Amino acid sequence: MTISVSLSSVAGGLEEVDYESHVYLNRATGELVTIRDEEIQMVEQGRLPDDLPDWQQDMVQMTAEVLASKEYLELPTKFEIDEYTIMERFCMSADSDWLADELLGKIRGSGAFRRFKDTIIRHGIADQWYAYRQRAFEEIAVGWLEENGIAYVRA
Numbered sequence: 001m002t003i004s005v006s007l008s009s010v011a012g013g014l015e016e017v018d019y020e021s022h023v024y025l026n027r028a029t030g031e032l033v034t035i036r037d038e039e040i041q042m043v044e045q046g047r048l049p050d051d052l053p054d055w056q057q058d059m060v061q062m063t064a065e066v067l068a069s070k071e072y073l074e075l076p077t078k079f080e081i082d083e084y085t086i087m088e089r090f091c092m093s094a095d096s097d098w099l100a101d102e103l104l105g106k107i108r109g110s111g112a113f114r115r116f117k118d119t120i121i122r123h124g125i126a127d128q129w130y131a132y133r134q135r136a137f138e139e140i141a142v143g144w145l146e147e148n149g150i151a152y153v154r155a
Contacts, residue, residue, distance in 0.1 A: 004151040005030040010141040017078050024072040039063040086136045
């Protein structure tokens with residue numbers, strides 16, 4: 001039986017990805033599972049400290065199942081998503097040249113994400129940014145789903 005996964009669910013999973021967490025999709029059930037590098041390292045090294053809390057023992061067990069199964073596929077990594085480029089494209093899509101220039105100036109150097117956020121709030125375009133970002137994440141999700149032959153629904 002082939003299932004169709006929710007595009008919005010996969011796009012939401014992409015938002016959970018960071019440099020220490022990975023999100024996997026179960027192709028058979030459509031379930032998304034987030035696992036952290038710490039649990040991956042424990043599984044790969046075959047070590048499970050005795051003093052782990054129950055919740056983390058459960059996560060290590062889930063991580064082992066995910067990594068051993070061919071049913072789970074890892075969603076694109078933070079590097080593959082490249083949110084900086086999404087921000088840059090948003091800046092260049094601004095209604096005016098002066099706003100585009102200001103936004104582009106704010107995303108250069110250290111602290112770019114904070115300056116960008118402050119600037120879009122000050123200009124009242126935060127909702128536009130979040131809608132733009134959501135569409136970008138959906139485009140990434142569509143490309144990934146199609147590349148992996150996974151049916152999806154826009155729900």
